[in-house]
Amino acid sequence: MAIVEEDLERVRSTLALSDVIGEYVALKRVGRSWVGLCPFHAERTGSFHVRDETGRYKCFGCGAGGDVFRFVQDVDNLDFVAAVEKLAAKAGIQLRYTTGGESRERQRRKQLVEVVDKAVDWFHSRLLSSPDAREARDYLRRRGLAGDVARTFKLGWAPDSWDELSRGLGVSSEMLRETGLSFTNRAGRQQDSFRARVMFPIFTETGDAVAFGGRILPGSADPAKYKNSEATSIYAKSKTLYGLNWAKGPVVAANQVIVCEGYTDVIGFHRAGVPRAVATCGTALTEDHVRLMKRFASRVVLAFDADAAGQGAADKFYEWERKYEVEVSVARFPDGQDPGELSVTDPSALAAAVDEALPFLGYRVQRVLGGRAPASPEDRARLADRAMQVVNEHPDANVRGLYAAQVAAHVGIPARDLVEASKKRVRPIIRVTPARRTEPSENAEFVAIALLLQRWDDIAPWLMEELFADETCRRAFLAVADSGGSIEVALEHADPEARELLERAAVADVDADPEVEARSLITAAVRRELSRRTQLTDPDSMRETSDAQRRIKELDQTTATQEAAEALLGWLQRRSEERG
Numbered sequence: 001m002a003i004v005e006e007d008l009e010r011v012r013s014t015l016a017l018s019d020v021i022g023e024y025v026a027l028k029r030v031g032r033s034w035v036g037l038c039p040f041h042a043e044r045t046g047s048f049h050v051r052d053e054t055g056r057y058k059c060f061g062c063g064a065g066g067d068v069f070r071f072v073q074d075v076d077n078l079d080f081v082a083a084v085e086k087l088a089a090k091a092g093i094q095l096r097y098t099t100g101g102e103s104r105e106r107q108r109r110k111q112l113v114e115v116v117d118k119a120v121d122w123f124h125s126r127l128l129s130s131p132d133a134r135e136a137r138d139y140l141r142r143r144g145l146a147g148d149v150a151r152t153f154k155l156g157w158a159p160d161s162w163d164e165l166s167r168g169l170g171v172s173s174e175m176l177r178e179t180g181l182s183f184t185n186r187a188g189r190q191q192d193s194f195r196a197r198v199m200f201p202i203f204t205e206t207g208d209a210v211a212f213g214g215r216i217l218p219g220s221a222d223p224a225k226y227k228n229s230e231a232t233s234i235y236a237k238s239k240t241l242y243g244l245n246w247a248k249g250p251v252v253a254a255n256q257v258i259v260c261e262g263y264t265d266v267i268g269f270h271r272a273g274v275p276r277a278v279a280t281c282g283t284a285l286t287e288d289h290v291r292l293m294k295r296f297a298s299r300v301v302l303a304f305d306a307d308a309a310g311q312g313a314a315d316k317f318y319e320w321e322r323k324y325e326v327e328v329s330v331a332r333f334p335d336g337q338d339p340g341e342l343s344v345t346d347p348s349a350l351a352a353a354v355d356e357a358l359p360f361l362g363y364r365v366q367r368v369l370g371g372r373a374p375a376s377p378e379d380r381a382r383l384a385d386r387a388m389q390v391v392n393e394h395p396d397a398n399v400r401g402l403y404a405a406q407v408a409a410h411v412g413i414p415a416r417d418l419v420e421a422s423k424k425r426v427r428p429i430i431r432v433t434p435a436r437r438t439e440p441s442e443n444a445e446f447v448a449i450a451l452l453l454q455r456w457d458d459i460a461p462w463l464m465e466e467l468f469a470d471e472t473c474r475r476a477f478l479a480v481a482d483s484g485g486s487i488e489v490a491l492e493h494a495d496p497e498a499r500e501l502l503e504r505a506a507v508a509d510v511d512a513d514p515e516v517e518a519r520s521l522i523t524a525a526v527r528r529e530l531s532r533r534t535q536l537t538d539p540d541s542m543r544e545t546s547d548a549q550r551r552i553k554e555l556d557q558t559t560a561t562q563e564a565a566e567a568l569l570g571w572l573q574r575r576s577e578e579r580g
């Protein structure tokens, strides 16, 4: 099965590449290009270039490149058809398929998402209007989660019943099981997975309903306060962040994402005017989560007690900071309150806590040192020792040195002594190889190819194979020339080296006059040709040579340019044919 070619083109031409990529990457205008931080490798300075004119992007750090479909496939882990479908939906284009429609796997996923979506609506309307949900409504109102909040976040109520959802949803028991909405109990009967719980639907970052978190009401005998959907074929806890579907715009805009522990914390941040919060769904933060967040922002604020996560967590955070070039900091809240509660009692405290978040290590050091200065020399030594243990977890020697100075000031022991004393314990630094950086090559032949891709009509009439001395440029030129200017076709036919060059050229920000560039290429090619002909004796060849030299001079005179260029191109071609 495939999508009708014409529809692909319609999707491609309807959407600006920078609009699509801009949803994932904060792009800045640089010349005629857009530049941002590459979503496919960790970097601090942008080497990710996007050109709307050519519809191509290219990262000069890691080499990732392609068109709008490639981008969405890679960034969202979709196959080609899914990427096209997603973009078509965005562009409001109804796709036509050549045979059979969508793949079975995709159809299945779509069906499952539809079932979960149905359940979202079912639980939601139950909460809003059913008499048995009154207690739940009262509870949510007390916590500031009623009304618009409940509607925005599609909160729901799972009734206190064995199988009301299973019977009421109108979906096969197989689908109910596959989405984790129900299971077959020991008596062999279909039973709802969630019962007497306030329901928080969980969506993927693209807004597909995939799972639920359910919370008991106060006073319930159920020992599990929160319960999450089991993993299914459409839901993986370690790769899902609750709230990202609502938060991603503000997260990108602020280059900051706030990670909470609970659904109500996320909603609390939104209510408090800080709509950048997400939550893990009943798991610790994983590397997959970090990778997912890094697509949207590089500053990560932990809004939970990160220290309580223990020693292993600290190691992981430092490693992720290096590997993904994210900055992890920790927000501190007034004692014993979580963000969900604070959003009701003191919403401004939430924004303040995020603004005043401390770097992860700073937070840990401060936890050890506490508020008061130690009294006895023994106390000071013990405190220094404990603080330095925390400091020494950090992989960067400079960072360790700076924090050692802080500890030193607090306990009154010279920093040098602290560092000396703890040197024995220092662990090896984790090294991350920096991404390879290759700047776009800016030689004249490359520029000409870039112009050819981007402004075909302006330069195509001036160019021919013989103008390209560089072998890769020559092959790239031929691929484009043979394709009649279509980047897609050219890329398909180019060899890997030439393709790589074309990908760079397609996004290069060339601000050059096509005619000037063409003239300088012609001049260079003629000079190369002339230098081959040093030992000429026959009069014809000598005349040719002096003709060519005269024509080169004419190239710079506006009146005769075109004619001179054509003569020289013709001459170059004949020379090349003669050589065979």
Ligand SMILES: [Zn+2]
Residues within 6 Å of the ligand: 038, 039, 040, 041, 048, 059, 060, 061, 062, 063, 064
């Ligand atoms: Zn990259």
